[in-house]
Amino acid sequence: MLGHHIVSLLRERHPESLISVLDIRTTHNRHEGDGVMYFDGDITSRETVCSVLERARPEVVIHTASPTLMGGSKELFEKVNVGGTRCLLEASAEMGVKAFVYTSSASVVSDGVTDVINADERWPYVPRDLQTEIYSQSKADAEVLVLAANRKGGMLTTAIRPAGIFGEGDVQLVAPMFAAYKAGKTGFQLGDNNNLFDFTYVTNAAHAHLLAAVALLYACHNKIPTPDRRRVDGEAFFITNDQPAYFWDFPRAVWKAAGDTTGIDVKIISKGVGLAIATILEWLWWAAGKEPSLSRRQVKYSCMTRYYNIGKAKERLGYKPIVSLPDGVEKTVKARIYHFLALGYFAWTAR
Amino acid sequence: MPSASELLYYAVHPNQLRSIIQWKVWHSPVHERNAENESRELRRCFYFLDQTSRSFSAVIQELHPELLVPVALFYLILRGLDTVEDDMTIDLAEKEPILRNFYGILDKEGWTYNGNGPKEKDRQLLVEFDVVIAEFSKIKQAYRAIIKDITKRMGNGMADYANNAEHNTNGVNTLKDYDLYCHYVAGLVGEGLTRLFVESGLANPALLDRPHLHESMGCFLQKTNIIRDIREDFDDKRRFWPKAVWSKHVSNFEDLFDKANEDVALNCISEMCLNSLRHADECLFYLAGLKEQSVFNFCAIPQVMAVATLELVFRNPQVYQRNVKITKGDACQLMADSTNLRSVCNIFQAYIRKIHKKNTPKDPNFLDISIACGKIEQFIESIFPSQDPKAIAQARGKPVSAEDAEKAKNDxxxxxxxxxxxxxxxxxxxxxxxxxxxxxxxAGARFDIALSELRKGKLSPPVPGSEEAQKIIFQHDHGEL
CATH class of the missing domain: 1.20.5 (Single alpha-helices involved in coiled-coils or other helix-helix interfaces)
Known part of the structure; x- marks a missing residue:
C-alpha cells in the first residue's frame, strides 16, 4: 500500500522520473500510463534483484516491502524483512545506487506491551529477549543492517519509522475496524481510553520517504559534508501525523465516517477484566483449535500509550504532515465505501 | 451571611467547604500589601480594585511590591476605558474621542468623568479617576510608557469597534475577526503585563520574543469567558461568537437558545471550546517562562480557572440558559494548587481528560477535539517527560550474565x-x-439457626438443653405460631 502511494506522489511531483516497481505480485494497484515499469519477483533472490536493478539502473531505491504485521511467521519475517533487506542492500551498493531509503517501523522501540511516551530517536531498540512482536524484531534487525551500510560503497542510507500507517487500500489498521463495525462491535471499549496513540496517513508517510530520498541525493552530490545535527544519512526518523489521539477515538472516528451512530455511552471493559476474558477465550478457543475473537495481545495493545516526538524529522527532513488525521480518515473511509460500491456494481452487472 | 441553600449545599459537599476553609485559614500570600504606608489616593485605588474586580483583586494584591502598584493601576485604567466603551448611554460623538485619547488623559491631573449612565456599575471609578491619575504619575517612567502604549492601542481598537455598525448589529463575523477582537480586549493586556514583568526583571525577557505566547494567555481567558457568558451577552444584545462558527450549526443565532436544537447547540459549544483549547499549550509554555513566585501565581490562577471553566461549559446545555460558574470550593482548591508549573500542568491534564471523556463521536469535531487534547498532553509530556531513554537503556542495557540468568531462573x-x-x-x-x-x-446440623443467631450478634452457643436453647429451636421450627 505504502509503495503505491509513494509512486503516486513521486509521479505527481517529479513526472520526469523513471520508476520501477518490484513486488512479489504487481497485479494490484497498478498505475496507468508511461514512466512506471512493473517487475514481479522475490526480493530475497539475489538474482531477481540484480536483474531488475540491471535493467532499471536507479539512483534511488526505496524499500517498503514487508509481510503485514499479522500475516507472517517468524521464518517469513526473517526471510523477507532481514534476508530481503540484506540482499537489496548488497545488490544496490554493487549496482551503484546512490540513495537507499528503508521503511522501518516505529515499533522498533516498542515491545508491544510497555507504554512508549513521546519517544524520540534517542530511545533504544527493544532487546531481543524483551520483544514480544516478531514483526518488530525483524524490522529492527533490518534497520540495523541498513544504517550500518551507510556510506559503504558510496551509497547513503536512511530509515523512516512510520507509526500506524493507514489509508486507501489499507488492510492492517482500518480493515479490521470495518470488520468490527460490520459485526456491530462498536459499543465496546477496552481500558480507560486515556492512552494517546499515533497514527500516520499513508500520503504523509510517502511524503517523508520522498523527502528522505531528496536529502540523501543532496548529501550525495554536495561536496561539503553536512554538519552532524543536520545529517540524514545513517539516521532513523520517526514519522507520524504529529497528532496523537486517544486510542479509541481513532476507530470511533472511522466508524462514524462509515455511518456509525454510537455515542460515548459504550461498555467500558477495564484492562484487567479484558485480560481475564481474553485468557479464558484463548484457552477455550485453543481447546477448539481456533483463533479467539479477543486476544491478550489485542487487550494490551489497545490499553497501551504509544506516541512519538517527531522533532528530528521536522528539523532534518523538513517534514510536516500534508494531510491532517481527520482528512485522512475521511479519505480512507470514502475510498473503502466506493470500493465496495464498485464491487457491488460489478457483481450486479455480471448477473 | 451564607443563605440557607448555600448551607445545605455545603452540608452535602463537605469537600467544597473544606477547600474554602483551607484557603481562608492556611493560605499565606507570597507578598502582602502594606496599607499603612500608602497615600490616601492609593488606598482609594485599592478600594476601587476590590469593587471592580472580584477575581483579580486578590491576586494583584499579592504581587511583588515592585509590580503591585503598576499592575493595579494598569487594571484600573483599562477598567476605566472599558466602562466608557461598555456604556451604551454615552453618545458615540462623545465616546470616541475619550476612547482614542484615554492614554493622554492619564497625564491630565485632576481629570474626572461623570457622563456614565446611572446604571453603570463602575461609574464611581471614573467620577474619582483623579486618584488613579495622581498615583499613575508616581510610578516609574518605563512602566508609565508601557501602560500608555497599551491604553492607546486598546482605546483605538475599541473606538474602531464602536464605529463599526456592522459589528454592533451582527456581532463578530469570521474567525479572524474573532481573534482580532480578542487581541484588542485581552491579547493587548497580555502584552502589557509581559512587558511590565520583563521591565521589572521578574520574568524571562525571551517571553517578548514569542509574542504569540502572551497573545494566547489573553485569548484563552477571553475566549473561555465568551463561551461562558453567551446567555448574558445575548440578553444584552451582544454577540461575540463568530458567525463563521455558529452558522455551521444553526441558521439563526437565536436558535442556539431553543431547547429543540440542543444537539446542534452542543456541537456549537464544542467548536467554540476547540478554538479556545488550541491556546492552552501556549499558555503552559508562557507559564514555564515565569520564575518569580508571585508573578507565577498571578498568571497561573486565571489560567487554571479558565481550563476548569472550559471543562464546565464543554457540551453543557445549561450554558444557553444561565451563567454557569465553577464552584467556590473548586476555585479555592485551584488557587491553592496553582503554585508551581508541575501542579498547574497536572490540573490542566486532569481537566483536559475530563473534556476528552465528554467528547462524543456524534460531534462533527470529535477527532479534532481529541487531537487538541492530545496536543496539550504531549506538550506537558515534553516539559515533564515521564520516560527517560537513558534510564530505559540502562535498565535493559545490563548484559545478562550467565550467573544472573541462572539466579533469575532459580528465583x-x-x-x-x-x-x-x-x-x-x-x-x-x-x-x-x-x-x-x-x-x-x-448429620442434621442446623446451619440456619446458627447463622441467624450469629447475625444477632451471639457468638457463643447457649448451654445445650437450657431454656434459652429450647426457645431458639422453638422459634425456628414454629415461626410465628
Missing part, C-alpha cells in the same frame, strides 16, 4: 514452587472444611 522456580505449595495448602483446607460441613449437614 522464578522457587516462586513457582512456593505458589504451588500455597495452593496445595489452601486447597486441602478447603476440601477438609467442605467435608466437615457436609458431614455435619448430613
Amino acid at each position: 522464578a522456580a522457587a516462586r513457582k514452587e512456593m505458589l504451588y505449595l500455597l495452593l496445595a495448602v489452601v486447597g486441602t483446607l478447603l476440601l477438609i472444611s467442605f467435608i466437615m460441613v457436609g458431614v455435619a449437614y448430613l
Whole structure:
C-alpha cells in the first residue's frame, strides 16, 4: 500500500522520473500510463534483484516491502524483512545506487506491551529477549543492517519509522475496524481510553520517504559534508501525523465516517477484566483449535500509550504532515465505501 | 451571611467547604500589601480594585511590591476605558474621542468623568479617576510608557469597534475577526503585563520574543469567558461568537437558545471550546517562562480557572440558559494548587481528560477535539517527560550474565514452587472444611439457626438443653405460631 502511494506522489511531483516497481505480485494497484515499469519477483533472490536493478539502473531505491504485521511467521519475517533487506542492500551498493531509503517501523522501540511516551530517536531498540512482536524484531534487525551500510560503497542510507500507517487500500489498521463495525462491535471499549496513540496517513508517510530520498541525493552530490545535527544519512526518523489521539477515538472516528451512530455511552471493559476474558477465550478457543475473537495481545495493545516526538524529522527532513488525521480518515473511509460500491456494481452487472 | 441553600449545599459537599476553609485559614500570600504606608489616593485605588474586580483583586494584591502598584493601576485604567466603551448611554460623538485619547488623559491631573449612565456599575471609578491619575504619575517612567502604549492601542481598537455598525448589529463575523477582537480586549493586556514583568526583571525577557505566547494567555481567558457568558451577552444584545462558527450549526443565532436544537447547540459549544483549547499549550509554555513566585501565581490562577471553566461549559446545555460558574470550593482548591508549573500542568491534564471523556463521536469535531487534547498532553509530556531513554537503556542495557540468568531462573522456580505449595495448602483446607460441613449437614446440623443467631450478634452457643436453647429451636421450627 505504502509503495503505491509513494509512486503516486513521486509521479505527481517529479513526472520526469523513471520508476520501477518490484513486488512479489504487481497485479494490484497498478498505475496507468508511461514512466512506471512493473517487475514481479522475490526480493530475497539475489538474482531477481540484480536483474531488475540491471535493467532499471536507479539512483534511488526505496524499500517498503514487508509481510503485514499479522500475516507472517517468524521464518517469513526473517526471510523477507532481514534476508530481503540484506540482499537489496548488497545488490544496490554493487549496482551503484546512490540513495537507499528503508521503511522501518516505529515499533522498533516498542515491545508491544510497555507504554512508549513521546519517544524520540534517542530511545533504544527493544532487546531481543524483551520483544514480544516478531514483526518488530525483524524490522529492527533490518534497520540495523541498513544504517550500518551507510556510506559503504558510496551509497547513503536512511530509515523512516512510520507509526500506524493507514489509508486507501489499507488492510492492517482500518480493515479490521470495518470488520468490527460490520459485526456491530462498536459499543465496546477496552481500558480507560486515556492512552494517546499515533497514527500516520499513508500520503504523509510517502511524503517523508520522498523527502528522505531528496536529502540523501543532496548529501550525495554536495561536496561539503553536512554538519552532524543536520545529517540524514545513517539516521532513523520517526514519522507520524504529529497528532496523537486517544486510542479509541481513532476507530470511533472511522466508524462514524462509515455511518456509525454510537455515542460515548459504550461498555467500558477495564484492562484487567479484558485480560481475564481474553485468557479464558484463548484457552477455550485453543481447546477448539481456533483463533479467539479477543486476544491478550489485542487487550494490551489497545490499553497501551504509544506516541512519538517527531522533532528530528521536522528539523532534518523538513517534514510536516500534508494531510491532517481527520482528512485522512475521511479519505480512507470514502475510498473503502466506493470500493465496495464498485464491487457491488460489478457483481450486479455480471448477473 | 451564607443563605440557607448555600448551607445545605455545603452540608452535602463537605469537600467544597473544606477547600474554602483551607484557603481562608492556611493560605499565606507570597507578598502582602502594606496599607499603612500608602497615600490616601492609593488606598482609594485599592478600594476601587476590590469593587471592580472580584477575581483579580486578590491576586494583584499579592504581587511583588515592585509590580503591585503598576499592575493595579494598569487594571484600573483599562477598567476605566472599558466602562466608557461598555456604556451604551454615552453618545458615540462623545465616546470616541475619550476612547482614542484615554492614554493622554492619564497625564491630565485632576481629570474626572461623570457622563456614565446611572446604571453603570463602575461609574464611581471614573467620577474619582483623579486618584488613579495622581498615583499613575508616581510610578516609574518605563512602566508609565508601557501602560500608555497599551491604553492607546486598546482605546483605538475599541473606538474602531464602536464605529463599526456592522459589528454592533451582527456581532463578530469570521474567525479572524474573532481573534482580532480578542487581541484588542485581552491579547493587548497580555502584552502589557509581559512587558511590565520583563521591565521589572521578574520574568524571562525571551517571553517578548514569542509574542504569540502572551497573545494566547489573553485569548484563552477571553475566549473561555465568551463561551461562558453567551446567555448574558445575548440578553444584552451582544454577540461575540463568530458567525463563521455558529452558522455551521444553526441558521439563526437565536436558535442556539431553543431547547429543540440542543444537539446542534452542543456541537456549537464544542467548536467554540476547540478554538479556545488550541491556546492552552501556549499558555503552559508562557507559564514555564515565569520564575518569580508571585508573578507565577498571578498568571497561573486565571489560567487554571479558565481550563476548569472550559471543562464546565464543554457540551453543557445549561450554558444557553444561565451563567454557569465553577464552584467556590473548586476555585479555592485551584488557587491553592496553582503554585508551581508541575501542579498547574497536572490540573490542566486532569481537566483536559475530563473534556476528552465528554467528547462524543456524534460531534462533527470529535477527532479534532481529541487531537487538541492530545496536543496539550504531549506538550506537558515534553516539559515533564515521564520516560527517560537513558534510564530505559540502562535498565535493559545490563548484559545478562550467565550467573544472573541462572539466579533469575532459580528465583522464578522457587516462586513457582512456593505458589504451588500455597495452593496445595489452601486447597486441602478447603476440601477438609467442605467435608466437615457436609458431614455435619448430613448429620442434621442446623446451619440456619446458627447463622441467624450469629447475625444477632451471639457468638457463643447457649448451654445445650437450657431454656434459652429450647426457645431458639422453638422459634425456628414454629415461626410465628
